[in-house]
Amino acid sequence: MGKLVIVGTLAFDAIETPFGKTDKILGGAATYIGLSASQFNVDAAIVSIVGGDFPKEYLDLLSDKNINLSGVEIVENGKTFFWSGKYHNDMNSRDTLATELNTLADFNPVVPEDYRDAEIVMLGNLHPLVQLSVLNQMTVKPKLVILDTMNFWMDCALDDLHTVIKKIDVITINDEEARQLTGEYSLVVAARKIHSMGPKYVVIKKGEHGALLFNNDNVFYAPALPLEEVFDPTGAGDTFAGGFAGYITKTGDTSFENMKNAIIHGSTLASFCVEKFGTERMQNLSKKEVHKRLLQFKQLTQFEIELT
């Protein structure tokens, strides 16, 4: 069983969608990544920081999934990172209403000793220098480092972002971010430019339109499951990344062929995430439900064409 290190936020989210709104609920990139990766029974550890206001039940929820939390710093007299957002009617865009960094402002990640030889490292969306610090603590070169980031860091920490991008294997970003990072509209050309920045694998998330995986001339396109209703898109990208990282960790296989499967698993898990507010759907997801939806995914995309 491979080890997986996850760095990212543990947070409070307050979310408003056309279907309703929540008070402060459990959120954060590491939360979604961890819950998703835990589907694969891997030996995962979260590296993060919270304040004394972070409920013990939230931590228990994660450790009950066998996620190691020894790398989570608890600042007793500090407050936990808080994000609040409101989705527009089309659910594809949102306004950020509040971002309170709180303890996250002084986050110095410390990877637990036992996990400094982890095979797979998942760098969730955070300041690039925090991501870099985690990488630098690994005592054995990881088999695969996956990085998630966002346009915010391209706007205000681009040089640092380039420094960390140079050192990773897989980048996951959305289509708009790929265009911003490269100045190219065509995603094929954008992916090629990102390859030249370092990552051998480029995953471009297109939300309801699926995800693309590029590895030089190899391309894989996984559509998203068409859903009757998207209730809350929060965490879908992290759930996708967590499923991808979890599957790679479980299989230990970093070939392009296996990454296709990791993409399918990530997409499948993300399709559950958006069905309820926050992490609700991910907390009690059964293997049977996932299995059923993987079969649906196969029916959705597979065809048998005769090439004569």
Next chain:
Amino acid sequence: MGKLVIVGTLAFDAIETPFGKTDKILGGAATYIGLSASQFNVDAAIVSIVGGDFPKEYLDLLSDKNINLSGVEIVENGKTFFWSGKYHNDMNSRDTLATELNTLADFNPVVPEDYRDAEIVMLGNLHPLVQLSVLNQMTVKPKLVILDTMNFWMDCALDDLHTVIKKIDVITINDEEARQLTGEYSLVVAARKIHSMGPKYVVIKKGEHGALLFNNDNVFYAPALPLEEVFDPTGAGDTFAGGFAGYITKTGDTSFENMKNAIIHGSTLASFCVEKFGTERMQNLSKKEVHKRLLQFKQLTQFEIELT
């Protein structure tokens, strides 16, 4: 060998894209549908109308592909339908600069006697009453009727559109049109509503994001090939529909499983269409090129997941 009736425009197009602009060149829905369907060596006939200004070489180009043109009315002292459009930088939206109906304003389609028993009928984008007139001329109930339409008819001839939609088997529209026709944002819900209007099969074209096929609870999602450069999107939707109709005509198989293949063939042909201005790429497309891209399509989408 099955017969295919195609009704649609033969036209002059003047196109401007970020890559250049053309004078009046060969265009029209029936042109693109015909060129695409001719890849399958089916017995196809175009029902359309042109003016005396329509060059004989354009007609020869189509008849050289073994497309029967006895249903094309030539109004010697009339002018051919003309459309002019300019694409925006993202190539996903365009402005119509000019639409001159000319002879099309008085088009009374006449299906040639020999084709009134055709198995497959492809109703290209035209006034719904023109589409209906073609259907009413069929002496044997066709095995499959495919209809393409657009938002324009939803705005100004909705009742007529509903009348013809009730009588057809497959509708092909884009995502925005599906939303307009049903008032539903979710494409899953929109497809269900369209089923209740008549069509057992709903094909939703999403351009660079691929195409969806719905048949009640069966769904298939074919992504589009990621392209380095889209040169001119004109005719891509018609080329897709022509490939779909041509493949169904050739195989004579209207099952859901076979429609998946028809979607893949249509998508593949459309991926060529956008590589050059107008019909240029479709005029000399070799079977070998198509075969190669079908293999690419398979690699792009197929995966082998172990479900344990």
